[in-house]
Amino acid sequence: MPSRCVVSVALLLAMSPAAPAEDYERNRARMVELIRQDVADTSRYIGKASLDDRVMDVMGRVPRHLFVPQAQRRLAYENRPLPIGHGQTISQPYIVALMTDLLELTPEHRVLELGTGSGYQAAVLAEIAAEVYTIEIIEPLGREARARLGQLDYANVHVEIGDGYYGLEAQAPFDAIVVTAAASHVPPPLVRQLKIGGRMVVPVGTEFMVQQLLLVEKQSPDTITTRQILPVRFVPLTGGH
């Protein structure tokens, strides 16, 4: 913690607005290593020792610093959530990677995302899947994300602005759905728009702290199971199980 404080103070004092591109690349590579370490640490709880290589590869490619406000760019590759304005955050990279991995995407998949935010998760998804449809309810955030993803040539990401409760009937069904903006419950229409064999991931917690990841797997219209994944190396009883 003290070293973190020193680093943060140094960053506050630093006057240059942005780091050189190679710094970002180096930091991104370091971030990927941190994610790899976190995954190894939590392997017992998330059920695997490492994430899909494609996911790790994408995490090492998507320029996260371009998805955070200018003032936060220096922190873009820290393994932490960052505020992006409008009371929203960009999730911790480890959580983004884990959620993407849980979806088990293939290049043919069509994905629906609720809660575009900065567009970072959509960009990560779009690097693997065929099409990503993402809906943002906060209008200015949606417009910014649309412009950003356009500038970065993510032609396969389609940003809609509005209420995501009913999903996108016209584009349904989806192979995978990410609900980052769940209200008091998972909207039933989204479950219906999930393909048989499809997967849905819902992070549960507050803006800054993901308490658990809910993975919904649809085996048939009436057979749905969820897995509640605690993304941390922790067992509630001393001595483990």
Place this chain on the structure above:
Amino acid sequence: MGTDTTTFDTTGRPPFLAISLLSAAAIAYEVLLVRLLAIVQWHHFAHMVISLALLGYGASGTFLTLLRPRLAGRWSAAFIANAMLFGVAAVVCFKLAQRVPFNAEEVLWDVRQPLRMAFNYLILALPFFFAANAVGIALQWFGGRIGRVYAADLAGAAIGSAAAVAALFVLFPVAALVVAGIVGIAAGAVAAWELGLARRWPVTLAAVAAGAFAAAAGVGERPALSPYKSLSQTLRIGGTEVVAERASPLGWLAVVESDAVPLRHVPGLSLTARAEPPAQVGVFTDGDGMTAITRWTGDVSELVYLEAVTAALPYRVRPIERVLVLGAGGGAEVLQALHFGATAVDAVELNRQIVELVRGRYREFSGRLYDRAAVRVAVADARGFVAAAGEHYDLVQLALVDSFAASAAGLQSLSESYLYTVEALQSYLAHLRPDGMLAITRWIAVPPRDMLKLVAAAVDALRASGVADPGRRLALIRGWQTGTLLVKNGEFTASEIDRLLAFCAEHLFDAAYFDGMPAALANRFNRLPRPYFFEGTRAIIGPGRDAYLARYKFGLTPATDDRPFHAHFFKWRTLPEILALRDSGGMPLVEWGYLVLIATLVKALLASAVLILLPLWWFRRRNGPTPSPVGRRRTLVYFTAIGLAFLFIEIAFIQKFILVFHHPVYAVAAGLTAFLLFAGLGSAWSRRYDDAFRRRRGVALAIGGIVTVGLLHVFVLAPLASMLAQAAPVTKVAAAIGAVAPLAFCMGLPFPLAMSTLSESAPRLVPWAWGVNGCASVVSAVLATVVAVHLGFQAVILMGLGLYVVALLAQPTGQRVGASGG
């Protein structure tokens, strides 16, 4: 008095009215700040900031000690200036603090957050500092009349605390804060008139100008909510707006409607639900904890979505006619009861304004829900209603009242709640018909905390009610988001368990416990790494309970009326493990409320040490006739002990009052007022002791009285308090005030008696002692909660009594120290 040349005014009349007005305004500022910070941030940050802001009192003691020679002869100007500065600062400092974008959730990541928090402490402490200066100045200035000055201070505080609570019924908190500021400024002008100053007209004009400035600064100011509170988040959605607001001491209500995106609040809705909720209106309390008012035409078929939540379980297990809903809010559980054919529903809601919204503005919208023949609404505290109820029910339903975010982040860990204690569950169970059920629905946390603690409380409650085998009367189910615990007045039958399993299968919920449940059923639909809930419940019901609770990394020992902290799960030994995981997903496991409390205690102790030691260093540096070391030590121990003890006892009694009055607001208002008023009377009485020897005897008598009455309360009167449950409110108030009066009267004596002695023997120690007492009060407010969390409020009272005995042993001797030059 040696070289200590400061003269005291022994002839003039102290400005009693001004002192009272200022004290009233200062305590009102404190009450309102707690309210405002609970709106802007969350409850526990309000608690922390207040306790640190109170450091203004400690700082004032130091300041006055250092400036004492310069103030001599300028007492009236200093008093008036500080009163007016208080008034202006109360408004302006809050306004400034609002401009600081502090985010509690980023404290461990972002170095700017602790700095912002520190800035807020300092800025919010300023008004306290000015108010304390003014009172401290009066105590020094009228050294011979300390008893009456202190009495005026306490009487003002008594009126101020009651007035602030009353003001919150008619004014929004910021407006009430402006009024408090103006009263403080007016105190300055009143002092000029009371003292008959030649410049009273210019002072009055200055007060009018300052009052106008404060009013202008406060006009239009609204609480700047954290952008991460659920109201802020909801309002980001286009077409969503606050259409009405209500304010009372119970909270600030914001009614939210949306013409573009309907609100859909159905916590725990099954993933396979076919039906969706109708349009809803959201009612947020303090910007969080939403309850929904649902559009309804009176046709129960519109409510079919309420079948697909875990809270519907009891209706599927057995037929239910009479229902009691505790925490009815906007009425979701009442709608559910009607949907399932209940013929009589008693809906209990503490906040009258929520009931008025459903009955008034949303009467037609809600299908006249609270005016239907089958529904009887009571505005009451849940515990109070149940204690007085003569009825018995098929179902007592505890609604899901808090928000998921607050629950998930451990933000309520230190909010005392008497809803989930062992005694509370016992009283609910006592009002069940044969085979009736108590149903409690809570958010699911992983790993489990809340739910397992409730199971433990239910087991204790059943055992205390004479049930030999509690496991046969419990059933627990869980979805991915909510869980529902059933406690039956009788054993569950095989057919009831069959219906429970059918309900779970239909909605993809998991059975987590019933007697004889096969382990294979425990983790079918909503899979956890292990069937934590099943294993935990079985362990808690079985003989290995104590070992399990010891091994579990969170505290699951049930809450009781003496330790009503249901949401507190913290164990120190788990902290290092969680902190080590902070960068890899461990943050949600941290219980913020408790850690913030401990951090506050440490900061308060450090700040107090500095503020207490600084004047001593200054005494030495001045190389003057310092008070003797023995005198200093005794003064330090005495004023620390009585500062700690007073608030220990006051805080613990207010908690006891909550159980007697069954209303937190009235309990706090009556408790504060009674304590301060009778302590004020005690203080006024202290002037009868006119020499050091008699004063020492007075202290001994007072402390003897405190200990005797205190012990009487703990061991004789407290157990009798439950007999008052069904008494009329007037009787309760009279009984509570009667019970407190002799205790508070005695508690008002030790401070002025020792202060009077000190002002004769070592006047330079007077402001220092005032500061020591202030620091002790700051520490006390935090320490009392820490002690209560671990040992209970009874222990807080006993420790308070013990501290008074310490004070008795340490009381200053009254020997003149200046003359000895020591």
